[in-house]
Amino acid sequence: xxxxxxxxxxxxxxxxxxxxxxxxxxxxxxxxxxxxxxxxxxxxxxxxxxxxxxxxxxxxxxxxxxxxxxxxxxxxxxxxxxxxxxxxxxxxxxxxxxxxxxxxxxxxxxxxxxxxxxxxxxxxxxxxxxxxxxxxxxxxxxxxxxxxxxxxxxxxxxxxxxxxxxxxxxxxxxxxxxxxxxxxxxxxxxxxxxxxxxxxxxxxxxxxxxxxxxxxxxxxxxxxxxxxxxxxxxxxxxxxxxxxxxxxxxxxxxxxxxxxxxxxxxxxxxxxxxxxxxxxxxxxxxxxxxxxxxxxxxxxxxxxxxxxxxxxxxxxxxxxxxxxxxxxxxxxxxxxxxxxxxxxxxxxxxxxxxxxxxxxxxxxxxxxxxxxxxxxxxxxxxxxxxxxxxxxxxxxxxxxxxxxxxxxxxxxxxxxxxxxxxxxxxxxxxxxxxxxxxxxxxxxxxxxxxxxxxxxxxxxxxxxxxxxxxxxxxxxxxxxxxxxxxxxxxxxxxxxxxxxxxxxxxxxxxxxxxxxxxxxxxxxxxxxxxxxxxxxxxxxxxxxxxxxxxxxxxxxxxxxxxxxxxxxxxxxxxxxxxxxxxxxxxxxxxxxxxxxxxxxxx
Amino acid sequence: xxxxxxxxxxxxxxxxxxxxxxxxxxxxxxxxxxxxxxxxxxxxxxxxxxxxxxxxxxxxxxxxxxxxxxxxxxxxxxxxxxxxxxxxxxxxxxxxxxxxxxxxxxxxxxxxxxxxxxxxxxxxxxxxxxxxxxxxxxxxxxxxxxxxxxxxxxxxxxxxxxxxxxxxxxxxxxxxxxxxxxxxxxxxxxxxxxxxxxxxxxxxxxxxxxxxxxxxxxxxxxxxxxxxxxxxxxxxxxxxxxxxxxxxxxxxxx
Numbered sequence: 001x002x003x004x005x006x007x008x009x010x011x012x013x014x015x016x017x018x019x020x021x022x023x024x025x026x027x028x029x030x031x032x033x034x035x036x037x038x039x040x041x042x043x044x045x046x047x048x049x050x051x052x053x054x055x056x057x058x059x060x061x062x063x064x065x066x067x068x069x070x071x072x073x074x075x076x077x078x079x080x081x082x083x084x085x086x087x088x089x090x091x092x093x094x095x096x097x098x099x100x101x102x103x104x105x106x107x108x109x110x111x112x113x114x115x116x117x118x119x120x121x122x123x124x125x126x127x128x129x130x131x132x133x134x135x136x137x138x139x140x141x142x143x144x145x146x147x148x149x150x151x152x153x154x155x156x157x158x159x160x161x162x163x164x165x166x167x168x169x170x171x172x173x174x175x176x177x178x179x180x181x182x183x184x185x186x187x188x189x190x191x192x193x194x195x196x197x198x199x200x201x202x203x204x205x206x207x208x209x210x211x212x213x214x215x216x217x218x219x220x221x222x223x224x225x226x227x228x229x230x231x232x233x234x235x236x237x238x239x240x241x242x243x244x245x246x247x248x249x250x251x252x253x254x255x256x257x258x259x260x261x262x263x264x265x266x267x268x269x270x271x272x273x274x275x276x277x278x279x280x281x282x283x284x285x286x287x288x289x290x291x292x293x294x295x296x297x298x299x300x301x302x303x304x305x306x307x308x309x310x311x312x313x314x315x316x317x318x319x320x321x322x323x324x325x326x327x328x329x330x331x332x333x334x335x336x337x338x339x340x341x342x343x344x345x346x347x348x349x350x351x352x353x354x355x356x357x358x359x360x361x362x363x364x365x366x367x368x369x370x371x372x373x374x375x376x377x378x379x380x381x382x383x384x385x386x387x388x389x390x391x392x393x394x395x396x397x398x399x400x401x402x403x404x405x406x407x408x409x410x411x412x413x414x415x416x417x418x419x420x421x422x423x424x425x426x427x428x429x430x431x432x433x434x435x436x437x438x439x440x441x442x443x444x445x446x447x448x449x450x451x452x453x454x455x456x457x458x459x460x461x462x463x464x465x466x467x468x469x470x471x472x473x474x475x476x477x478x479x480x481x482x483x484x485x486x487x488x489x490x491x492x493x494x495x496x497x498x499x500x501x502x503x504x505x506x507x508x509x510x511x512x513x514x515x516x517x518x519x520x521x522x523x524x525x526x527x528x529x530x531x532x533x534x535x536x537x538x539x540x541x542x543x544x545x546x547x548x549x550x551x552x553x554x555x556x557x558x559x560x561x562x563x564x565x566x567x568x569x570x571x572x573x574x575x576x577x578x579x580x581x582x583x584x585x586x587x588x589x590x591x592x593x594x595x596x597x598x599x600x601x602x
Numbered sequence: 603x604x605x606x607x608x609x610x611x612x613x614x615x616x617x618x619x620x621x622x623x624x625x626x627x628x629x630x631x632x633x634x635x636x637x638x639x640x641x642x643x644x645x646x647x648x649x650x651x652x653x654x655x656x657x658x659x660x661x662x663x664x665x666x667x668x669x670x671x672x673x674x675x676x677x678x679x680x681x682x683x684x685x686x687x688x689x690x691x692x693x694x695x696x697x698x699x700x701x702x703x704x705x706x707x708x709x710x711x712x713x714x715x716x717x718x719x720x721x722x723x724x725x726x727x728x729x730x731x732x733x734x735x736x737x738x739x740x741x742x743x744x745x746x747x748x749x750x751x752x753x754x755x756x757x758x759x760x761x762x763x764x765x766x767x768x769x770x771x772x773x774x775x776x777x778x779x780x781x782x783x784x785x786x787x788x789x790x791x792x793x794x795x796x797x798x799x800x801x802x803x804x805x806x807x808x809x810x811x812x813x814x815x816x817x818x819x820x821x822x823x824x825x826x827x828x829x830x831x832x833x834x835x836x837x838x839x840x841x842x843x844x845x846x847x848x849x850x851x852x853x854x855x856x
Binding site for chain 2 (some may be wrong): 430432433434435436437438439440441442443444445446447449450451456459460463464466467469470471473474
């Protein structure tokens, strides 16, 4: 009987669902908004549910108005797609958690969705926020009431391990959700707002049980490591847990109907906010190389090789390991090293969580390039941190690393000379013209070419003339020695002049005969030399015919024969000759010879 | 009479050298002044002074070089190249001159493509390029004198030695070579009419008239050879053997 009633009911429900589905399928795109409560306390929250429905799968998300008096948390969405008679109906439910920040009555208008260029708006809503504790009791379970009630079914506790840490010191936040009733859905945690902290989740602890005031609670524990990034008062906000618990209002008698229809009550639990007072790191005794790291650390460095060629890289890994915010560990300072060029290569970190403390290793890789050969030392590197336990600055350092650098090929520097590889190359191309000359040099006539200058002609002409002269002289000399006639002819005038001079010495009245004989000889010898003949056979007639043969004019021939006859006459009748005659004869002889020199006789 | 002429002949160079010495002093001062102007960046004034020295019909490699530098600094590539070429002719071995010539020619707006050297004249030029014409001329002259001394010994004084003959033959060969090179250099440097385009706009026409078509557009700094002349027009041969006619006032002979 019970079973058949159940079947009937199931059928009825299914029929109803199908009918509503059909009815909804005909609807166009629509939007509905609703609040689970219209009045809440200041430390309570309301759930805003927006349902967008339509006939298409890709319905857009709704747009919420800005709600300045609320913190709004998106609680996710759920979709429901049904196909009936080839008609698809899609409805997507969006849930938002509204947490008020001030009391008052606030309208929630303009919740809308834009689909296919059309805006669909939901009905306007209104939410009243009362001062804490004034919220009216409702039929629905009040989480706020439950947290404060003595008979708590569930509550959320937030604790921190310290409330006045140093900046960047870890604060461990523990959230414990105690629940003594059955819950249907996995509790959903919303992280507390932690503005001013860098947050790292430490993890969940496996659920455990704890007895409080005689009640057994299941405890769900979550821990966070918070690192304050600024000094002063910081607030860790409220954490929030949502889940569904068995309804308080179900009938004492459990029926199968209860189980089927009652899906429990949704509850939201919040923790109390925690105020943290962050202290600055003391400035007293703060070393210069302190970069703000807090915790406990160790530093180590090692090189990937100990022997390398000059100008070849050595990678040195610096490891800083310890407890604290490793992500904020800064690279140790490496000063200027004369023996190395240093390049930052990379950094990496591995974070581990040991006993709820954040720690790990930060690694820096640095490339050291030796500048010169020899035993070179990378000096020890220091790392300073603030230890909050001892409240002191502590410095750790690496051991120096010795690198043996060997001379590279082409290394030209001597010992101690820093090796500088060719970093800059200077091309052969000039960047500007070469500068003007300060010395004018030798000025010369423009266009003066030595080839056409008289000097050049003279210098080159002289040897030619000298050579010609020498050759001519030589030729003449040779002819004179070879040709008697030529030699006599060349010498004829000279000999004749000599005879005339001798005759001139005898030009006195008492030596008339000798004088004329000498004159006669001078003329005949001259002719004989010129004609290369013996003077002895030369009579007046012979001379006349020879002269005529050689082309002498008649006047000269007559003159000559007449003169020779005069000489003969004077030689044999010297008494008739006076001083005048002697002088005349000498003059005449001279003229004759000169005239005969004028014609070619030889 | 002969003695008087001799005295006069001896005096003339002395008088001339006095005059030259006085001129040289003022020119040197002008040169230094121009250099100072150049250093102060007053290139236009420096150019005026350098040109004034050259106007006295005297020249030197340094003078042309500095003038070329001043023109270059003024942005007149054409006249810069012109003066570097003139300087190079006087002192072909000066590295500064050839460097600046090359540098300035790199700035010519238009570069002639396919400039080819005749391989034979290329070899000859590589031999004679660094040598001045005067040097070549004196080498030729020396060989000429030596040759004639040997001839005189042989034919004038009748020396008959085997070494004399061999030396004469050797010197004759050298003399012929030197004479040929000298002739080539002379033709290249002085008989060949080289010119540089100094115009800003240098249209080169296919004939000696502006009514004819333009063969190409030249640019200042291009070096040409003047092969012919017709009135105010030069028929020019570019280094890549392109030819054309250009107004004579647009070029300056080296």
